[in-house]
Amino acid sequence: AQSVTQPDIHITVSEGASLELRCNYSYGATPYLFWYVQSPGQGLQLLLKYFSGDTLVQGIKGFEAEFKRSQSSFNLRKPSVHWSDAAEYFCAVGRTGRSGGGADGLTFGKGTHLIIQP
Amino acid sequence: ETGVTQTPRHLVMGMTNKKSLKCEQHLGHNAMYWYKQSAKKPLELMFVYSLEERVENNSVPSRFSPECPNSSHLFLHLHTLQPEDSALYLCASSPGQGYYNEQFFGPGTRLTVL
Numbered sequence: 001a002q003s004v005t006q007p008d009i010h011i012t013v014s015e016g017a018s019l020e021l022r023c024n025y026s027y028g029a030t031p032y033l034f035w036y037v038q039s040p041g042q043g044l045q046l047l048l049k050y051f052s053g054d055t056l057v058q059g060i061k062g063f064e065a066e067f068k069r070s071q072s073s074f075n076l077r078k079p080s081v082h083w084s085d086a087a088e089y090f091c092a093v094g095r096t097g098r099s100g101g102g103a104d105g106l107t108f109g110k111g112t113h114l115i116i117q118p
Numbered sequence: 119e120t121g122v123t124q125t126p127r128h129l130v131m132g133m134t135n136k137k138s139l140k141c142e143q144h145l146g147h148n149a150m151y152w153y154k155q156s157a158k159k160p161l162e163l164m165f166v167y168s169l170e171e172r173v174e175n176n177s178v179p180s181r182f183s184p185e186c187p188n189s190s191h192l193f194l195h196l197h198t199l200q201p202e203d204s205a206l207y208l209c210a211s212s213p214g215q216g217y218y219n220e221q222f223f224g225p226g227t228r229l230t231v232l
Contacts, residue, residue, distance in 0.1 A: 004160070
């Protein structure tokens with residue numbers, strides 16, 4: 001079964017500093033990987049996704065993530081954070097349904113809460 | 119309205135009440151999903167619908183009953199809930215079935231069961 005681990009529950013970063021959020025996954029085949037962000041009182045918004053090809057993917061709001069198969073990781077990075085980046089970040093892996101096909105959901109990690117210090 | 123909308127945004131109900139959550143997507147998608155988001159737990163997939171047909175029920179108790187009358191609307195009917203069912207319920211949609219599809223989420227319904 002698929003699983004996603006986000007080892008950091010909370011991370012505090014100073015505004016303007018760089019950011020890296022960790023994500024490790026367990027999946028038997030080539031994974032489809034996603035990063036979502038959730039601001040307070042809001043639903044989840046997709047930041048970026050990896051399906052195949054270039055292992056460094058660019059997303060919205062200046063975020064990028066690197067897929068490393070050897071480490072089963074898909075870490076999210078941003079070179080300089082802004083106060084508006086404070087939110088909950090979720091890593092997810094696309095999962096196959098129990099029927100082996102058909103509409104499938106996502107398996108999420110528990111999330112990392114990002115706090116931005118002025 | 120654009121994207122995925124959910125109503126109501128907040129709901130408080132007693133254990134003996136019956137209520138329904140509504141989700142509507144304005145994206146022309148064919149698949150819709152219900153997720154449960156509890157504090158300190160990962161988002162849990164509850165139900166998956168593709169072209170109005172339920173394709174997955176992720177071991178959800180029968181006190182939760184989904185309904186998908188058409189590809190744009192999804193309901194979650196609630197009855198005799200327990201306090202541990204208090205959570206944020208998120209609806210999502212995607213262009214089609216398949217785990218490679220990006221899912222678009224609504225803002226959620228915050229449910230409190232007294």
